[in-house]
Amino acid sequence: MKLRRRVKGALRSLFLGVQRPFFEELLVLGDSHVRVFSSPRLRRKLWRYHLNVVSVHGATASGLENPNSKTQTYNIFNRVLAATRAQKVVVMLGEVDTGFIIWYRADKYGVPVAEAFTKTVSTYQNFLRTLKARGFSPVCVSAPLPTIQDGNTWGEVANLRKGITATQRQRTELTLAFNRELEAFCRVHAIPYINLDDVSLGPDGLVRAELLNKNPFDHHYEKRVYARVLAQHVGLVIPQAGRVRAAAGPFRYRTE
Numbered sequence: 200m201k202l203r204r205r206v207k208g209a210l211r212s213l214f215l216g217v218q219r220p221f222f223e224e225l226l227v228l229g230d231s232h233v234r235v236f237s238s239p240r241l242r243r244k245l246w247r248y249h250l251n252v253v254s255v256h257g258a259t260a261s262g263l264e265n266p267n268s269k270t271q272t273y274n275i276f277n278r279v280l281a282a283t284r285a286q287k288v289v290v291m292l293g294e295v296d297t298g299f300i301i302w303y304r305a306d307k308y309g310v311p312v313a314e315a316f317t318k319t320v321s322t323y324q325n326f327l328r329t330l331k332a333r334g335f336s337p338v339c340v341s342a343p344l345p346t347i348q349d350g351n352t353w354g355e356v357a358n359l360r361k362g363i364t365a366t367q368r369q370r371t372e373l374t375l376a377f378n379r380e381l382e383a384f385c386r387v388h389a390i391p392y393i394n395l396d397d398v399s400l401g402p403d404g405l406v407r408a409e410l411l412n413k414n415p416f417d418h419h420y421e422k423r424v425y426a427r428v429l430a431q432h433v434g435l436v437i438p439q440a441g442r443v444r445a446a447a448g449p450f451r452y453r454t455e
Contacts, residue, residue, distance in 0.1 A: 222249040224285035225437065228276055230258040232343050232419060233291050238426040244434050248287075253279050259300055260292040260323040261315075280333070287437060288335045292323060293342030293381075297374040302363040316373065320380045327390055338437055339385050340393045340429075341378040344406040345370040346418050371405055391436045398428055 225248035227236045235241065236252045255272045262268035263276075280288075301315040330337040349367050365373075378396055385392035401407040410420045410428075419425075 222247060223287075224249045224251055224283060225287050225289065226279065226283050226285035227252045227289040227291075228279070229254060229289075229291035229340075230295055231256045232294055233289075235420070235422055235425045235429060236289070238422055240423070240426040240430050241433065244430040245437065248437075251279075251283065251285065257295060258292060259295045259319075260326075261296050261300055261319040263292075263322050263326045280330075280335070286334070286336050287338060288330055289338045289340060289433075289437065290327065290330070291340035291342065293319075293374070293377050294345075297342060297377045298345045298347070298370050299363060301373065302365040302370070306363055312373070316377070320377065320384075323381065324384050327385070327388070331388070331390070338391045338393065339381055341381070341395050342374055343420055343425075344374050344396070344399050344410075346406055346411055346420070367405060371400075375400075393429075393432045393436050395428060395432070 225245060227233050227250060231254055233252055234254045236245075236250055242250060253275065255270050255275055257270045258272040259268075259270070262270060262272050264273065266273045296319045297316075301312060301319060304310040304315050305312045327337050327339065345367050347367065375396055378394055382392045382394050384390075399406055399410060409424055412419055412421050
């Protein structure tokens, strides 16, 4: 078994090494949730691309304009963007914001949730605008829904987030609103958007049980299930990046 894994790993490394100079690079930027793009299923689905997955643990949409943030997301992303040969850039952020940061600021500093929400959305939108202005073709993926249940302090992330008072349902509703705002913005600005909310939401209004990680200490989606869901969409959307025309009609900003 170990020999088989080593052989498969060696073959994969060989393929990626051969793939790099001949295949179009696809840059993926985001928080720890984008590590799903390194899964075998998505690599097979996107075999025409050399995937360059840049995952910054704890990255936030609200920190995209702050070069002094703890995670250094702004600086890391800018260095990668300056060096990449990719034209298409997949971006997925927001889970940390809607699941924790916005609520933390509201509880600790008295910042209204609606105000923090609007500022976070605006910062994310500005980042997407900047990508287009720099000649990239961005593709935006919806933020994953909250998986940490009320009162759950298991695992590092759940323990760090235990201080906020927002329920899982409140966090879910904010995430859904966040994803709707980004989808509307992307539609108007000709940015392909992959919204997985419909297939991620269970009948109880919370994340589907099948997406919950088998490891109760891990707040990420179950990788194989998430990869399968993403694979049903990325193969259709990503090749169209840079070819989508802006939707007609006015854009009405809203917060919920």
